Amino acid sequence: MASPYNPERVDRGSKEKDREDEHNDRSVDEELSITTVKVGYLMKHSRQKDFAKRGTFPDGVTPNGLLFQRLSFEKPLLPQLEDVDIILHKATDEIISVDLRDSTESSNAITYTKGMQELKRYMEQHVECCVIDPLDKIYPVVDRLKIQQILNGLEDLPKGRCCSIRGPNFLKVDDFNDPEMDQRLSAAKLSFPSIVKPQVACGVADAHSMAIVFKSEDFKNLSVPLPAVAQASMDILAAFEYVNHSSTLFKIYVIGKKVFYAVKRSVPNADILTKMAIENGSSPLIFDSLKSLPTSTDSLHGGESSRATSDHFDIDLVTDAAYWLTRKLHLTVFGFDVVVQEGSNDHVIVDVNYLPSFKEVPDDIAIPAFWDALREKFESMKI
Numbered sequence: 001m002a003s004p005y006n007p008e009r010v011d012r013g014s015k016e017k018d019r020e021d022e023h024n025d026r027s028v029d030e031e032l033s034i035t036t037v038k039v040g041y042l043m044k045h046s047r048q049k050d051f052a053k054r055g056t057f058p059d060g061v062t063p064n065g066l067l068f069q070r071l072s073f074e075k076p077l078l079p080q081l082e083d084v085d086i087i088l089h090k091a092t093d094e095i096i097s098v099d100l101r102d103s104t105e106s107s108n109a110i111t112y113t114k115g116m117q118e119l120k121r122y123m124e125q126h127v128e129c130c131v132i133d134p135l136d137k138i139y140p141v142v143d144r145l146k147i148q149q150i151l152n153g154l155e156d157l158p159k160g161r162c163c164s165i166r167g168p169n170f171l172k173v174d175d176f177n178d179p180e181m182d183q184r185l186s187a188a189k190l191s192f193p194s195i196v197k198p199q200v201a202c203g204v205a206d207a208h209s210m211a212i213v214f215k216s217e218d219f220k221n222l223s224v225p226l227p228a229v230a231q232a233s234m235d236i237l238a239a240f241e242y243v244n245h246s247s248t249l250f251k252i253y254v255i256g257k258k259v260f261y262a263v264k265r266s267v268p269n270a271d272i273l274t275k276m277a278i279e280n281g282s283s284p285l286i287f288d289s290l291k292s293l294p295t296s297t298d299s300l301h302g303g304e305s306s307r308a309t310s311d312h313f314d315i316d317l318v319t320d321a322a323y324w325l326t327r328k329l330h331l332t333v334f335g336f337d338v339v340v341q342e343g344s345n346d347h348v349i350v351d352v353n354y355l356p357s358f359k360e361v362p363d364d365i366a367i368p369a370f371w372d373a374l375r376e377k378f379e380s381m382k383i
Helices: 012-019 023-033 045-053 077-081 114-125 135-142 144-156 183-188 270-279 304-311 314-330 363-378
Strands: 035-043 066-070 086-089 095-098 110-112 128-130 171-173 194-198 209-213 228-232 236-238 249-254 258-265 285-287 333-340 347-354
Touching: 045 144, 077 114, 077 347, 086 347, 086 363, 095 228, 110 114, 110 135, 135 144, 135 314, 135 347, 144 171, 144 347, 183 314, 249 304, 249 363, 258 314, 270 285, 270 304, 314 333, 314 347
Parallel strands: 035 066, 035 086, 086 128
Antiparallel strands: 095 110, 171 228, 194 209, 194 228, 209 285, 249 258, 249 333, 333 347
16 A cells, blocks of 8 residues: 655655745746647556556646657657657566676666667667666666665665665675585675575566575575575574564655655565475475565564554655665666664665556656656756
8 A cells, every 4th residue: 555645754855946946937837838748658568558547648738748659669660759759668678688697787788679679779879869768777777786786875875763774785696506605695794584586687587586595505406597696685684683574565666856655565574484484395485576475474473563664664764765866876767665674673675676657656646746757857858
């Protein structure tokens, strides 16, 4: 369920900017009322249908002067692109393969469909075109290792009321049969349980194949694609010390200058995971994060415990991190997931994604914010 939007707390940055630009509001409104900006959008049919049925892509002009036009790879692309002012895409829908073996930071590591390759060439040849967002800006969210390295910079942010926000400890795993696995995990400040994820975060079939492991032997013969990234379970604070997060996940949506959040159920605490593993023959818990997370109905890990975790959720700290990520990633619309560690109350970002559906946020709030974000990006490129 989406949490209510509170502009006093969540939209702090844009509110300050509104004060600075208040004297220009009337002239901007007049300009927007007479200037129509065409937005060509391109994404897979199911995603396009979901956005459209919520009113994101209306048939007419939006209140802030946007006119949406569907683009199609089934028609000649160039005439379509020449007719729009903004290109809105979900390039990760068009990925065929990702090769991260040479650790390159270039989007050339990604192989796109023929249609997307044509769009990529057009964008490279028309750098003045407003694209939401450029492919090289999307690349870090495709590579879990790269995004974790970026999240390391969060340590420079001031602490919140009583805690900090950070990325999880992690270790790149190239060989599940590494005889020195225990030492490498320890050096990376990892203990068990740990979550093992493919390094490729999206766009390919097995990007969401994951496993929760409870001992070093569990790494052997895992089906999670290599290279993989072993992340500290959010039930871990340090070696041998378990810190739970009460099965509570905070989904954060950054839409232009506005930040929203929703609360969802997450994986159980470490003791429940261990119990589940024992019932499973002490085997690692393997799952697809898009389909079926390991869950528990144990009453000890819901109710009061979840409410206590929510009480420690610091939206100001998260908003600061959202603005920091906006500056680092240069993305217009993105999301990230946060869990709050019991005890320390540290906020840990466990996932970052590009152009999420933000369907947990009420449409009457999220969609106007989305339109504003597109318009603001377009206007900023004219300066």
